[in-house]
Each structure stands twice: as structure tokens, then as C-alpha cells.
Amino acid sequence: MIRHTLRTLCAATLVIAPVALTATPAHAVAPCRVNGIPVSGTNVVGTPGADSLTCGSLAAGDVVDGLGGADHIRIGGDVGGGATVRGGTGGDHLRVDGSVGPMGRxxxxxxxxxxxxxxNAGAVNGGAGADYCRVASGNPAAGCAF
Structure with missing residues (x-):
């Protein structure tokens, strides 16, 4: 009886161990650069002045925030559901080459x-000011004069 239980536990360990080894680490924003400097983490933030921020795709919970100044933010992939791209104050240029998922902003x-x-399956909003917004398809942009 003990031998059978021990064999079962060993077999279970052999099945579970490879799964644990292949688990993915906590998510981080796809490779990003702020003013040419590589950054990592789920929250990528510019400076109070004008910045250039570039990233790949964003997943749920990722935030890219230009803060102040006339920022240029380019997301080379998708803005997944729950991810946010924020220009902040100032006349910003924001470009998403992929799609904006549900709950993406x-x-x-x-x-x-x-x-x-x-x-766009999420939300695009220009905010205060005379903004130009272009959405390829899906939900229309809000807060845009043009």
C-alpha cells in the first residue's frame, strides 16, 4: 500500500515538474524605448518634457504614459484589452500600428x-484641445475635433 502511494506521488511529481518549469514569468510591456533607452516593466513612463516612446504590443494592465510635453508615442503592435496608452499634457502624436482591443484605451x-x-474595439479619446483622431475601423474616437 505504501509502495503504491509512493509510486503515485513520484509519477505526479514527474508530470507537474515540467509544467512548473515552463510557466511564464510575470508579464512586462513588450520591449520599449524611452528617448532611445531600453526600459522594461508593465509601466513605461516618459518625462515632463518632450519624449519619444516606442513599444511593441501591450497586454492587459500595461501602461505607456508620456506625461508632459509634446510626446511621440508609437506602439508597433496591438494595445490589448485593459492596456492604456496616455499622451498626457501637451500636443502629442500617438500611433498604434495594430489594433486596440476591448477595454484597451x-x-x-x-x-x-x-x-x-x-x-478599435476599445476607446480612443483625444481629450481636451483640438485633436485629430483617425481610427481604421470599429469604435469611433471621442473628444476629437477632426
């Missing part, structure tokens, strides 16, 4: 912003 903030995104 692209927000210009205060100032005259220029926003271009692919298909």
Missing part, C-alpha cells in the same frame, strides 16, 4: 493631439 490628454490607430 488610447488617450491623448490635454493639448492638440494627433492620434492614429488601427481597428
Amino acid at each position: 488610447v488617450l491623448g490628454g490635454d493639448g492638440g493631439d494627433y492620434i492614429v490607430v488601427g481597428p
Whole structure:
């Protein structure tokens, strides 16, 4: 009886161990650069001045925030559901080459912003100011004069 139980536990350990070894680490924003410097983490933030922020795709919970100044933010992939791209204050240029997923947000903030995104299943909002927004398809942009 003890031998049978021991064999069962050993067999279970052999099945579970490979699963534990292949578990993925906590998510981090796809490779990003702020003013040419590589950064990592789920929260990528610019400076109070003008910045250039570039990232790959974003997943749920990821945030890219330009803060103040006339920022240029480019997301080379998708903005997944629950991810946020924020220009902040100032006349910002925000571009999402992929799609904006459900619950994904692209927000210009205060100032005259220029926003271009692919298909939009989330929210695109220019914020305060005379903003230009272009959405390829899906949900229309809000808070945009043009």
C-alpha cells in the first residue's frame, strides 16, 4: 500500500515538474524605448518634457504614459484589452500600428493631439484641445475635433 502511494506521488511529481518549469514569468510591456533607452516593466513612463516612446504590443494592465510635453508615442503592435496608452499634457502624436482591443484605451490628454490607430474595439479619446483622431475601423474616437 505504501509502495503504491509512493509510486503515485513520484509519477505526479514527474508530470507537474515540467509544467512548473515552463510557466511564464510575470508579464512586462513588450520591449520599449524611452528617448532611445531600453526600459522594461508593465509601466513605461516618459518625462515632463518632450519624449519619444516606442513599444511593441501591450497586454492587459500595461501602461505607456508620456506625461508632459509634446510626446511621440508609437506602439508597433496591438494595445490589448485593459492596456492604456496616455499622451498626457501637451500636443502629442500617438500611433498604434495594430489594433486596440476591448477595454484597451488610447488617450491623448490635454493639448492638440494627433492620434492614429488601427481597428478599435476599445476607446480612443483625444481629450481636451483640438485633436485629430483617425481610427481604421470599429469604435469611433471621442473628444476629437477632426
